[in-house]
Amino acid sequence: MEDFQSLMPECSSAESDISNQDMDEIPESDSRYLYDSDYMDEPVQKVGDYTEVCAPNKVSKEILKVGTGVRYPNNQFLCKCKYKMYFFDHTPIEDTNGEVVDIVLNDKQWPEGLRMGLGKMRKGEISKIKMRKSYGFGTSLDPELLRIPESCKEGENLQRIQTKGVIYEIELVDWRIRDDVSNDGKLVKFVEKRSKEPMDKPNGIDEVFIDIKIYQKEPATTIFFEKTEWRVLMDHDQITNCGRKIIETMRVGEIAEGVAVPEYFIEHDKEMVKKLGINEYQPLYIRIELRDFVTIIDWYNDRKTLRRCLKKGFKRVPFYESTVELRMKIDINGETKMDTLFDVDEINIHSVNMRERREIEKLRKQLEGLKVEEIQEGVESQREIIEKEIAEKEESLKPITFKNESQNFLLYEYTLPSLIGKVVKTMYKDEISEIKTNRVDKLTNNFSDKLIDKSWFDKNKEYEIVITIHLLDFDQPEAFFKLPIKQKVERLLDFKRIATDFFKATKLKNHIKKACKMYQKINGYFNFGDANNNFLKEDEESEEFKKYYKELWDLKEPCFMNVAVCKYKMKEYESIIDITNQVIDYKPDCLKAWYFRGKAFYEMQEYDQAVEAFENALKVDPKHKPSKKELEVVKKIRADFIAKEHNKYKHIFEE
Secondary structure (H helix, E strand, O other): OHHHHOOOOOOOOOOOOOOOOOOOOOOOOOHHHOOHHHHOOOOOOOOOOEEEEEHHHHEEEEEEEOOEOOOOOOOOOEEEEEEEEEEOOOOEEEEOOOOOEEEEOOOOOOOHHHHHHHOOOOEOOEEEEEEOHHHOOOOOOOHHHOOOOHHHOOHHHHHHHHHOOEEEEEEEEEEEEEEEOOOOOOEEEEEEEOOOOOOOOOOOOOEEEEEEEEEEOOOOOEEEEEEEEEEEEOOOHHHOHHHHHHHOOOOOOOEEEEEEOHHHHHHHOHHHHHHHOOOOOOOEEEEEEEEEEEOEEEOOOOOOEEEEEEEOOEOOOOOOOOEEEEEEEEEEOOEEEEEOOOOHHHHHHHHHHHHHHHHHHHHHHHHHHHHHHOOOOOHHHHHHHHHHHHHHHHHHOOOOOOOOOOEEEEHHHOOOOHHHHHHHOOOOEOOEEEEEEOOHHHOOOOOOOOOOOHHHOOOOOOOOEEEEEEEEEEOOOOOHHHOOHHHHHHHHHHHHHHHHHHHHOOOOOOHHHHHHHHHHHHHHHHHOOOOOOOOOOOOOOOHHHHHHHHHHHHOHHHHHHHHHHHHHHOOOHHHHHHHHHHHHHHOOOOHHHHHHHHHHHHHOOOHHHHHHHHHHHHHHOOOOHHHHHHHHHHHHHHHHHHHHHHHHHHHHHHO
């Protein structure tokens, strides 16, 4: 697999993956992937600028020294500050004397007015923040949480600070980007390097490519675990639960340091604390650089089938009715059984051609947009420019003769094994995915004999199977309700044929369930009005329309009843009652509906309803032998049941 991966352009699940949009390279100017500092100008400020931060005369800020940059700290940031605090009459309260202190902007031990003012400051800025008592130490919001200065903890000074406003002269030296991972301050992440990659983040059992260091700083720096350029699944125990929670908040390219208090890491990483010999009385530090990651899906939630994305695709996923064009490689216990994947030259040419085709598609859409305004001045010349560019790009497409042919599969024909079929339905155009599995049963089902040779497998052996799938292309058939009446009939007949094939395929596991699913899909077109929707406004009075309309609606009864037969074989008797209700409403003289309704009531021991159903069946066809036979059986069982119940409770009434 390493040889094939070397052909793929570097990618990760952090690449943009926007449903139903073209996934071309993101231009540098695209603001979705930039921070404000990348495209905003610094605000024009000067010493003496005065700002009302909150309500008139409640909290105000006056600049004493202008800061730099365009960013302001947000609610969770840790701000490094120097300050002095005094009353409005300049009576001093507290002074850090040049020492830097840490203030977290959502930490309620600091006055609300101070935190609001800091949120409006830039790095290096010195400001005078003035606040009234209600935003200072006289607040009624969680006053018990406030950190009272040493000089005001008791007596008159305590009363004064709680009843008067205060002023901070504060310098915002720096800040650290802080994220409260645990939402209670017990596991906090500090960002050392921000990422400009899209917002995708790893989780679950994704494969991450990381540098990680787990250590404690006191009493002396002790490193418990360290690895660089480590490619590993997220659930590896040496990442630790704390480390995993931090990684789940990170984007590709980000460098962060997490800090966990002893209470937290002892609770969440009890085993690793013992294994690594971590000091249970000091904070734990976890420094991580997320270099890359690949999304891993545990397909059946049993760790036996893992799917990973080797190359991201674009646009949308296939429809149920789509025909997909695939290239595949199948390795079983290291032996290649099939390989139609591109080689190095082919994949490079294919990638270039795909990009060019997408550009051509965009240009054609632009051309369509010009048609409405064709007569306007200057528009015709714009059309010529676009047409010329399209012609040049079409000429630049590189011709290629492939060494191996791709394969086409109509998804609803189930000629792909269930595992491959389900994965393909979730893939984007031009995506390449890898499946690692030992589930032979999921590869030897459906009508997949032409793709998977069952002689590859021995029931008594274990297998490690690696399947690489490249979804080259697929069509996008019209929705059923938009089809002309003739094509509606053809599609439903096709569905019915495949459902019948499943019903008869007794050697296939769950063949009845799959047949039932397809019959139900057909029924859905009738129940939800798609079959009756003349979207194309065809002439409903024409002989051709009437002919196909009759053929279409003649399919309703047998398909509904085929669901009932499937449900009977699956012993889902209550479902049969619901289905036959629908059929009888539509066609009261449906013999098969009354017959299976009676069979279902009989199995549910609802003998009176069973008798009624079989009697109605005989009203439709008095000579129907199965109904006669079942009616006799049910009547006898009902009589025996009544007699048994009578004898059971007879002594109660005799007393």
